[in-house]
Amino acid sequence: MSTPRAPAADPVVSAQSAASARPALPRSSVRGAAQLGLAARPGVEAVAAKGWLRAHKWLLLRRLSQLGVLALFLVGPWFGCWVVKGNLTSSLTLGVLPLSDPFVLAQSLAAGHLPYRQALIGGGIVFAFYLAFGGRLFCSWVCPMNLVTDAAAWLRRRLGLKGGKAPAAASRYWLLGFVLLAAALSGSLAWEWLNPVSMLHRALLFGFGLAWGLVGGVFLYDLLIAPRGWCGHLCPQGAFYSLLGRASLLGVSAARRRDCNDCMDCFAVCPEPQVIRPALKAAGQDHPLILDGDCTRCGRCIDVCGKSVFRITTRFNRSES
Amino acid sequence: MKDANDTPAPARATTGTRSSRRRFLKEAAGVAGGAGLLALGAGLYARQAAALPATALRPPGALAEGDFLSACVRCGLCARDCPYDTLKLARLGDAPATGTPYFEARGVPCEMCEDIPCVVACPTGALDHGLTDITQARMGLAVLIDHETCLNFLGLRCDVCYRVCPVIDKAITLEKSHNPRSDRHAMLLPTVHSDYCTGCGKCEKACVLPGEAAIKVLPLKLAQGSRAEHYRRGWEEKEAAGGSLIGEQVELPVRGMEDKAYGDTRLRPGETPLPQPEAVPAAPAGSGLDSRWKP
Ligand code: SF4
Ligand code: SF4
Ligand code: SF4
Ligand code: SF4
Numbered sequence: 001m002s003t004p005r006a007p008a009a010d011p012v013v014s015a016q017s018a019a020s021a022r023p024a025l026p027r028s029s030v031r032g033a034a035q036l037g038l039a040a041r042p043g044v045e046a047v048a049a050k051g052w053l054r055a056h057k058w059l060l061l062r063r064l065s066q067l068g069v070l071a072l073f074l075v076g077p078w079f080g081c082w083v084v085k086g087n088l089t090s091s092l093t094l095g096v097l098p099l100s101d102p103f104v105l106a107q108s109l110a111a112g113h114l115p116y117r118q119a120l121i122g123g124g125i126v127f128a129f130y131l132a133f134g135g136r137l138f139c140s141w142v143c144p145m146n147l148v149t150d151a152a153a154w155l156r157r158r159l160g161l162k163g164g165k166a167p168a169a170a171s172r173y174w175l176l177g178f179v180l181l182a183a184a185l186s187g188s189l190a191w192e193w194l195n196p197v198s199m200l201h202r203a204l205l206f207g208f209g210l211a212w213g214l215v216g217g218v219f220l221y222d223l224l225i226a227p228r229g230w231c232g233h234l235c236p237q238g239a240f241y242s243l244l245g246r247a248s249l250l251g252v253s254a255a256r257r258r259d260c261n262d263c264m265d266c267f268a269v270c271p272e273p274q275v276i277r278p279a280l281k282a283a284g285q286d287h288p289l290i291l292d293g294d295c296t297r298c299g300r301c302i303d304v305c306g307k308s309v310f311r312i313t314t315r316f317n318r319s320e321s
Numbered sequence: 322m323k324d325a326n327d328t329p330a331p332a333r334a335t336t337g338t339r340s341s342r343r344r345f346l347k348e349a350a351g352v353a354g355g356a357g358l359l360a361l362g363a364g365l366y367a368r369q370a371a372a373l374p375a376t377a378l379r380p381p382g383a384l385a386e387g388d389f390l391s392a393c394v395r396c397g398l399c400a401r402d403c404p405y406d407t408l409k410l411a412r413l414g415d416a417p418a419t420g421t422p423y424f425e426a427r428g429v430p431c432e433m434c435e436d437i438p439c440v441v442a443c444p445t446g447a448l449d450h451g452l453t454d455i456t457q458a459r460m461g462l463a464v465l466i467d468h469e470t471c472l473n474f475l476g477l478r479c480d481v482c483y484r485v486c487p488v489i490d491k492a493i494t495l496e497k498s499h500n501p502r503s504d505r506h507a508m509l510l511p512t513v514h515s516d517y518c519t520g521c522g523k524c525e526k527a528c529v530l531p532g533e534a535a536i537k538v539l540p541l542k543l544a545q546g547s548r549a550e551h552y553r554r555g556w557e558e559k560e561a562a563g564g565s566l567i568g569e570q571v572e573l574p575v576r577g578m579e580d581k582a583y584g585d586t587r588l589r590p591g592e593t594p595l596p597q598p599e600a601v602p603a604a605p606a607g608s609g610l611d612s613r614w615k616p
Contacts, residue, residue: 076401090396090444098444104394108445111391118444119394188390193419198395202410202420206397209412 030264042157042265045306058299065141073205088142088201089192090119098122102130103240104198107191110183127244133297135245139231139238140271140298144204145197148215149231149271152222157268166226169274169294172239179236196230197237228271232294242293250297252310254280254288255321259307266301266310276301280309287318374416375539377423378460378520380408381431382440382452386540393447395420399439405432408439426522426538431460433487433521456488461520462544463493463513463536471535476500476508482524482536483511491517493524511536515545 030042046055053060073091076082084093090100100115100122108115115123130138139146182190192198196214203211218230231238254260257280266280267273275292278285285291302310373379373386380399383389399422400408407429411417422439424431433455440448452458463482465471472479473495486493495509511524513536520538528534559565572583581587588594 082401085401085442086396086398086444089394090398092398092442092444100394100396100444108391108394113388113392113446115392115394116444116446116450119446122444183391187387188418189394192395199413199419202395202397203412206400206410207412210414211412214413 030268031262042263042268043304045263045265046304049306050308055303058303062141062298063147066144066147069142070144070201070204073201077205087198087205089198090122097125099126101198102127102244103237104189104192106240107180107183107189110180111187111189112184130241130244130248132248133250134248134295135241135243135293136238136296137245137250138241139235140296143197143237144201145215145218145235146231148200148219149222149228152219153228153271156223156227161223164225164227164229166229166233169233171233172236172242175234176236176239176243191236195237197235231296232271245293245295247315248293248297249315250312251315252279252290252295252297252299252301253313253317254290254309255311255313255319256307256309257282257288257320260309261307263306265304265306269300269304271296271298271300288320289313289315289318291315373418373423373540375543376425376427376537377411377417378426378431378522378538378540380422380424380439380448381433381437381455381458381460381519382443382448382450383460384447384449389447390418390421392445393421394445395422396444397422398442398444399448402438402442404434404438405429407431424522426461426525427534428526430522430526431458431519432523433458433519456517456519458519458521459541461522461538462515462541463518463520463522463524463538464544465511465513465536466539467533467535470530471511472529473509473511474535476502476506478509479529480509480511481527481529485523485527487521487523488517488519492519515541 033041043055049055072084072093073087076085082095084091086092088101089104090098092098098118098121100119102123105115105119105123179191194214196211196218199211200215203209203215222229222231226233254276260280266276270276272292272294275290275295277283278292279288279290282288297312299310299312302308302312379386379389380403384392395410397410397420400406400410407424408422409424411419411421411423413419417423435455437452437455437458440450440452443450465474465482468474480495483489483493483495491514493511493513496512497507497509500506500508520541522538524536525534525538528536575581578586
């Protein structure tokens with residue numbers, strides 16, 4: 001991977017074959033910096049090419065969504081103006097719309113309790129939404145823990161921390177299985193005693209206690225021990241939503257992959273970098289659509305690509321352009 | 322990480338499938354073990370934390386603790402709809418299971434809302450919607466636990482717990498009894514009746530003692546002994562059968578008390594007590610056991 005390559009004469013060739021020649025790489029890009037022995041600043045090329053705002057469009061929208069969801073919950077306890085009551089595990093919006101987290105309901109069912117209709121309807125709505133649009137939209141657009149792990153990943157990149165070993169990416173599916181097993185065996189929502197995701201959100205709304213420690217632990221784990229370790233490898237809630245997002249209608253497509261200059265910036269910012277390769281490099285599939293359920297639809301790859309390779313589209317649009 | 326992603330797919334495929342399968346199995350085993358350990362830890366922790374401390378009371382209509390922990394998703398909707406901010410969600414580090422709703426009687430007791438908004442708000446059934454009459458709630462049971470500090474037990478007339486009880490005269494009554502210390506006064510002892518006490522905690526909150534209350538609301542399991550089912554209460558059997566099960570009893574007259582009801586040993590004015598048997602001098606010390614029984 002460290003072999004410098006000459007600029008490609010024909011961009012189509014460069015996109016189709018990994019071994020062919022490449023255009024020159026910007027010094028700030030991940031690969032360009034690696035070749036020069038510099039610290040990489042993924043996204044700088046995109047800012048230069050598209051302007052700061054367009055190079056941060058999806059990130060800004062996502063932060064808006066995450067903080068907006070939080071705000072909807074918080075205006076109640078802070079200002080006495082109740083929009084959404086409860087928390088992410090189960091809530092009631094404007095007194096009429098129930099929403100529940102199907103992951104927690106699954107644990108409850110495994111523990112031997114059939115929830116009331118209100119929770120089941122709420123869980124059904126959420127389930128259907130993520131089934132249709134991509135399960136891990138929850139992770140990147142709603143989950144408050146994402147702010148923490150994104151911050152850890154950002155700091156990791158900024159400090160140029162290398163190394164660290166993440167557990168195998170399949171760990172989360174095992175953990176998901178064991179979480180349900182533990183619920184069934186203990187007859188209680190065992191995981192909810194520890195679940196940093198629901199705990200962080202609840203703590204923001206109802207008071208922290210020692211939950212700071214757990215959240216800080218996840219941050220430090222991601223920062224120092226395992227890159228993208230929590231969301232990308234361990235979190236059983238993310239695993240649940242990954243499974244749910246297998247057949248989603250929305251997806252990211254590397255539609256203009258023939259323009260790719262292999263700068264590797266998208267891989268550096270993607271929380272699940274393994275999902276990009278099949279679509280971008282046509283490895284194991286022909287079309288440029290990222291179909292992997294692990295893709296969080298965060299759109300960060302769209303932002304940081306200076307060549308505007310990626311775009312959000314539907315699962316039926318498999319064309320290249 | 323970057324390296325792994327950058328390895329062209331064919332290169333990976335060329336490493337023998339057998340060794341890659343072995344590596345996969347090894348990795349899977351390690352991962353499964355790790356995940357299992359983590360989940361086991363969570364499970365064990367859950368088990369241990371499931372022991373609710375005695376001062377933590379669940380909201381009205383809460384299922385039995387075991388069922389409650391499988392049903393409550395820790396959403397806090399009950400706490401949000403409690404107009405008195407009685408209910409709070411346990412934070413990590415608090416004694417009840419993290420995120421579950423509870424209250425402490427000595428902190429903010431339950432005001433026994435007639436429409437029970439907390440129960441209505443619960444989306445999962447952890448709080449049973451079948452509870453529509455708050456007087457049927459059994460959040461715990463008040464116990465006058467300290468007979469040494471309770472002012473009424475000292476012979477005073479505090480009565481505060483009795484006065485504040487929303488189910489006054491049913492859940493708490495004042496039972497008159499003789500005050501052996503002064504030998505001429507009555508003591509009015511606050512007495513809780515499990516048929517009516519909802520466990521709201523207002524009595525414990527109101528107890529005038531400066532620190533800990535003399536009356537405390539405890540979980541039912543702690544507060545109550547189990548009923549001695551093998552012991553047949555004659556008076557209950559009699560009432561149920563509409564009369565004594567063994568027919569009319571012959572009541573033998575007691576000498577000197579012929580004109581009194583059975584068991585009535587009170588002296589009337591002018592009556593003298595029956596002569597007592599002569600007092601037996603205590604056996605001198607060291608004389609060993611002597612039951613004084615003579616055939
Ligand atoms: S009955 Fe009323 S005061 Fe008591 S816990 Fe429920 S909402 Fe709060
Ligand atoms: S409303 Fe029900 S599910 Fe939610 S915290 Fe209260 S008891 Fe638990
Ligand atoms: S807890 Fe106390 S105040 Fe409440 S019903 Fe029972 S005896 Fe009355
Ligand atoms: S309020 Fe306290 S001190 Fe007063 S009678 Fe009741 S238990 Fe005793």
